[in-house]
């Protein structure tokens with residue numbers, strides 16, 4: 231057993247039933263090219279390998295990379311030493327597809343569809359938010375992630391709640407989010423201080439709303455939530471120059487049928503899109 235490194239967020243899943251439940255939720259098949267981030271000692275890796283077409287693992291810890299390479303002999307596995315925040319995701323997805331084609335492609339010859347690219351991770355909590363911001367933009371069908379309970383709450387939050395914010399809008403814009411189950415700290419070695427939950431993010435074929443520019447849309451949403459106690463109008467006024475305006479009048483709010491005295495946390499994603507279009511188009 232490896233001594234867990236706190237600095238790398240290492241909490242290894244020691245409860246086999248939970249590992250089984252995660253893999254059952256993923257339900258891997260020969261059609262899948264799966265990418266696993268942070269395989270650690272391989273709690274999920276070994277089970278995923280049994281049924282998927284090809285598996286690419288990205289692990290930052292060299293000691294664990296060497297252990298995995300030395301302990302698992304499988305032709306449908308590639309272990310990459312790297313930092314999931316820094317790797318080129320286009321290259322990783324291509325490597326997963328290529329591995330799938332070389333390994334099981336022949337079995338699917340004649341079918342006109344390639345592999346289904348999916349991602350699985352029991353994520354180190356310290357990188358989960360920045361990493362999710364990268365992952366949701368990648369061409370993958372689905373992600374099954376173990377996250378800190380409160381990050382899951384923020385992702386699935388609806389307007390009106392305390393948890394609803396920029397991150398909820400961002401993730402829900404690209405993905406359908408579904409919480410699967412909660413996991414207690416006792417399922418890990420060592421136990422983390424917080425509860426965890428497993429979530430499924432399914433990439434939408436097209437974002438939930440149509441906006442002319444994602445850049446200015448997310449800048450607007452971020453500015454709207456800057457100070458949660460302020461009205462949306464006051465937050466946007468404070469960010470006017472950063473958003474490219476001299477000032478923000480009440481008119482776009484009227485046009486979008488949104489009371490400027492509302493707070494950002496009460497606006498649905500469709501209302502943010504309407505406000506964005508009234509302001510920028």
Ligand code: SAM
Nearest residue numbers: 241242243268269270273290291313314352354
């Ligand atoms: N999947 C294993 C399990 O369920 O037991 C390990 C989970 S542990 C919470 C997180 C894993 O991610 C560790 O193996 C850690 O070394 C790895 N890790 C941490 N930071 C990483 C990064 N930036 N990129 C890739 N892997 C990372």
